[in-house]
Amino acid sequence: xxxxxxxxxxxxxxxxxxxxxxxxxxxxxxxxxxxxxxxxxxxxxxxxxxxxxxxxxxxxxxxxxxxxxxxxxxxxxxxxxxxxxxxxxxxxxxxxxxxxxxxxxxxxxxxxxxxxxxxxxxxxxxxxxxxxxxxxxxxxxxxxxxxxxxxxxxxxxxxxxxxxxxxxxxxxxxxxxxxxxxxxxxxxxxxxxxxxxxxxxxxxxxxxxxxxxxxxxxxxxxxxxxxxxxxxxxxxxxxxxxxxxxxxxxxxxxxxxxxxxxxxxxxxxxxxxxxxxxxxxxxxxxxxxxxxxxxxxxxxxxxxxxxxxxxxxxxxxxxxxxxxxxxxxxxxxxx
Amino acid sequence: xxxxxxxxxxxxxxxxxxxxxxxxxxxxxxxxxxxxxxxxxxxxxxxxxxxxxxxxxxxxxxxxxxxxxxxxxxxxxxxxxxxxxxxxxxxxxxxxxxxxxxxxxxxxxxxxxxxxxxxxxxxxxxxxxxxxxxxxxxxxxxxxxxxxxxxxxxxxxxxxxxxxxxxxxxxxxxxxxxxxxxxxxxxxxxxxxxxxxxxxxxxxxxxxxxxxxxxxxxxxxxxxxxxxxxxxxxxxxxxxxxxxxxxxxxxxxxxxxxxxxxxxxxxxxxxxxxxxxxxxxxxxxxxxxxxxxxx
Numbered sequence: 001x002x003x004x005x006x007x008x009x010x011x012x013x014x015x016x017x018x019x020x021x022x023x024x025x026x027x028x029x030x031x032x033x034x035x036x037x038x039x040x041x042x043x044x045x046x047x048x049x050x051x052x053x054x055x056x057x058x059x060x061x062x063x064x065x066x067x068x069x070x071x072x073x074x075x076x077x078x079x080x081x082x083x084x085x086x087x088x089x090x091x092x093x094x095x096x097x098x099x100x101x102x103x104x105x106x107x108x109x110x111x112x113x114x115x116x117x118x119x120x121x122x123x124x125x126x127x128x129x130x131x132x133x134x135x136x137x138x139x140x141x142x143x144x145x146x147x148x149x150x151x152x153x154x155x156x157x158x159x160x161x162x163x164x165x166x167x168x169x170x171x172x173x174x175x176x177x178x179x180x181x182x183x184x185x186x187x188x189x190x191x192x193x194x195x196x197x198x199x200x201x202x203x204x205x206x207x208x209x210x211x212x213x214x215x216x217x218x219x220x221x222x223x224x225x226x227x228x229x230x231x232x233x234x235x236x237x238x239x240x241x242x243x244x245x246x247x248x249x250x251x252x253x254x255x256x257x258x259x260x261x262x263x264x265x266x267x268x269x270x271x272x273x274x275x276x277x278x279x280x281x282x283x284x285x286x287x288x289x290x291x292x293x294x295x296x297x298x299x300x301x302x303x304x305x306x307x308x309x310x311x312x313x314x315x316x317x318x319x320x321x322x323x324x325x326x327x328x329x330x331x332x333x334x335x
Numbered sequence: 336x337x338x339x340x341x342x343x344x345x346x347x348x349x350x351x352x353x354x355x356x357x358x359x360x361x362x363x364x365x366x367x368x369x370x371x372x373x374x375x376x377x378x379x380x381x382x383x384x385x386x387x388x389x390x391x392x393x394x395x396x397x398x399x400x401x402x403x404x405x406x407x408x409x410x411x412x413x414x415x416x417x418x419x420x421x422x423x424x425x426x427x428x429x430x431x432x433x434x435x436x437x438x439x440x441x442x443x444x445x446x447x448x449x450x451x452x453x454x455x456x457x458x459x460x461x462x463x464x465x466x467x468x469x470x471x472x473x474x475x476x477x478x479x480x481x482x483x484x485x486x487x488x489x490x491x492x493x494x495x496x497x498x499x500x501x502x503x504x505x506x507x508x509x510x511x512x513x514x515x516x517x518x519x520x521x522x523x524x525x526x527x528x529x530x531x532x533x534x535x536x537x538x539x540x541x542x543x544x545x546x547x548x549x550x551x552x553x554x555x556x557x558x559x560x561x562x563x564x565x566x567x568x569x570x571x572x573x574x575x576x577x578x579x580x581x582x583x584x585x586x587x588x589x590x591x592x593x594x595x596x597x598x599x600x601x602x603x604x605x606x607x608x609x610x611x612x613x614x615x616x617x618x619x620x621x622x623x624x625x626x627x628x629x630x
Contacts, residue, residue: 072436119615122622126378126435127574131618134571138611145604255567259443266440298451305444309437310429 025329029274037180046176047244052284053183054241059264059276060190061233066262067271068194069226070206074129074258075116075136076234079109081252082139083235088155088248089148098161098169102182102239109235110228112139117227121220124209133255140253154249158242175244182240186233191273193229202226234261256298263301266308269315278316342600348479354596355589356485356554359492360386362588363547364569365576366496369584370503371540373516375533377427377438383566384449385541388415389548390557391453394464404467404553411549412542419541423534431533446563453559461556488550495546496585499539503581512536571614577624587625 040049058080065071083105091101120131143149150156160169169175193199201222205212213219242248251257264283269275283301290297312319320326364382371379379385392414393407402410422445430437466484473480503509515522515529523529548561555561569588576587591610598609605612617625 072439119618122618123574126372126439129436129439130378130570130574131614133567134574134611134614137567137571138608141607144607255563259447262440262443294455296451296455298447299455300451302444302447302449302451305447306426306441309441309444310426313433313437 021329033274041173041176046172048284048288050176050179050244051241052281053179054237054244055261055264055280055284056277057183057186057240058234058237059261059268059280060187060273061230061237062261063265063270063272063276064190064193064233065226065230066265068199068206069202069223071121071223071227072125072129072262073120073132073227073230074255074262075120075132075134075139076230076261077253077255077257078112078116078136078139079231079234080238080241080257080261081143081248081250081254082112083109083238084242084248084252085143085149085155086235087239088158088242091161091243092155092158093148095161097165098163098178098243101161101243102236105239105242106232106235109238110232112235113228113231114224117224117231121223121227133258136253136258137255140250140255143250143253149248149250152250154247155242156247158246158248160243160246169243179240179244182236186236190233194273198222198225260301263305263308265315266313267304267315269318269321270313272315272317272321275315275317282316345479347600350596350600351593352479352481352485352489352596353599354593355489356592357595358589358592359489360547360551360565360588361569361572361592362496362585363492363543363550364565365572365584365588366499366581367540367543367547368569368573369576369578369581370499370543371537372578373581374512374536375423375427375431375438376435377430377442378435378570379537379540380439380442380566381422381445381449382442382540382544382569383562383564384446385415385419385544385562386548386551386565387453387559387562388418388449389545390464390552390561391457391548391559392545393549393552394462394557397464404549408546408549412545415545415548416538416542420534420538423537427537428530428533446566450559450563457559459558459560461558461561464552464557466553484553488554492547492550495543499543500581500585568610571610575610575614575617575624577626579624580626583624583626 037053058076062073062076065073065076086108087101087105090096090104091098096104116132116135119135120128123131144151148155160175162168163174163178167174167178169178194202201212201217204215205217205219205222209219212222238252241252260283264279265276266279267282268277268279286300287297290300308315314322364386368379368382371377371382389411392411393404396402396407396410397404427438427441430441470484470487473482474486475481501509503512511522511527511532515527515532519529551561572587572591573584575591576583578584591613594613595606595609599606
């Protein structure tokens with residue numbers, strides 16, 4: 001008995017030590033990443049970087065649902081694109097400041113998330129995916145016909161305005177740091193969320209829904225909470241994107257967009273905090289690279305999808321965590 | 336002129352017919368989805384792409400080999416079915432042991448690839464495909480003119496649906512299929528080649544989609560996008576029907592097609608979304624779907 005106790009303590013000690021290395025490694029990566037993000041506009045085209053940050057936040061928000069709750073939504077374009085429309089509309093027509101515009105976008109996306117989640121959580125697994133896809137398509141048709149979205153034209157020439165009323169966002173540098181700030185706030189919220197008791201329960205639902213129910217958690221409510229949270233954060237990304245590009249169009253609410261965010265997450269690593277950032281980076285870079293050529297992106301996207309599913313389901317970061325170096329640094333990776 | 340609910344009978348029947356035709360395609364496609372899902376536990380996102388492939392194969396056969404509609408109706412499903420069999424054998428079969436969502440994601444990637452390739456080769460615009468000479472023209476039914484080809488589509492898709500149902504419910508092969516759905520390990524222990532059965536099922540589903548595609552080619556134009564437009568609606572149909580029963584898929588397909596047609600008469604603005612609205616209502620009242628046994 002004492003032997004067993006002893007060995008578990010050693011194992012626990014080893015694990016703490018390893019996770020200590022892991023958090024050190026994490027802190028180091030975090031520091032390097034932050035510095036890179038701060039100096040990046042000196043080396044790269046700022047609009048490209050801002051697009052990247054928006055999609056990275058979008059993918060991380062999506063991963064909150066797929067990676068940490070185990071729900072595959074095929075309708076996240078609704079929240080991204082919907083928030084883009086809301087933000088663009090209120091900034092352009094009501095003349096509110098950009099931060100209020102984004103907040104309204106977030107609130108709108110959360111509302112949409114509440115409605116879609118309410119229906120979708122009634123079914124599980126594959127049905128959940130199909131329901132979210134169908135409802136998202138319904139929202140697409142709504143946007144096609146509603147007057148405030150201006151149909152096929154979209155909302156054009158959205159003013160970026162003045163942050164808090166006095167910081168001019170037409171200045172690209174200010175805009176970049178504003179987007180970076182939004183991105184970081186979003187990431188902190190996500191990090192805080194998944195490490196909260198709420199997030200732990202979500203993970204337990206992902207691992208074993210029946211057991212979570214038998215432990216007395218009202219699983220449906222937690223799922224809905226996660227869905228709304230994910231939708232709101234996706235909306236934050238979408239609203240910001242509308243300000244960066246100064247337009248909101250049907251592209252952002254189409255099912256292809258929902259597919260793209262799945263790909264970003266899958267490619268980067270489902271269930272890893274930073275994986276989707278890398279996935280988004282790769283996909284956005286690829287799109288930029290192919291934008292000028294005749295070759296359609298969808299072929300590449302499709303092939304990458306199939307390769308990912310067949311060969312590396314853990315994604316880039318997940319594979320890194322599972323690799324020898326990753327394990328040596330003390331990362332644990334399941335799933 | 337005869338009126339029905341304040342709508343000219345002619346217009347009413349016209350939309351009803353369009354609804355019936357759309358319903359035929361929904362039924363054929365959701366039937367294929369249900370057959371594949373029943374055995375493989377994979378939602379075949381590439382079903383729309385296979386439908387589009389059927390239409391394209393028929394058109395290309397006519398362009399390059401002069402193969403007419405009737406042979407295309409037979410050959411295109413075989414070609415697409417074989418293509419499906421190859422995909423299943425080489426790639427899809429590796430995913431059965433994983434979470435079902437991976438099957439969905441894989442076939443989604445497959446659909447994007449096929450669609451992207453055809454868009455690259457043939458552009459996004461639709462190309463016409465003439466109905467066979469024997470079925471041109473229209474018949475006067477007294478209360479409306481019925482284009483012969485559309486009547487043919489309704490009849491033949493009904494036959495295909497019932498044929499598939501009979502194949503699965505009444506034949507020995509169907510019995511194997513149903514048994515393998517319930518308990519693949521046991522069926523394999525009895526000496527049935529279950530992996531082959533899986534391949535056949537996927538090929539059958541893909542072939543059915545292609546068959547629908549050939550039927551659709553003269554009605555809608557042949558375009559690379561025709562598949563992705565319809566597949567999402569078919570997903571909603573499948574959610575409404577529940578994938579537990581073959582007959583359920585067929586009945587729901589026709590029902591929702593007609594509902595969509597009727598909405599076009601009374602409130603055209605909502606015709607795009609009516610099926611999704613019905614889906615939402617069904618989810619509220621009967622979450623497992625109308626015919627669902629639920630998985």
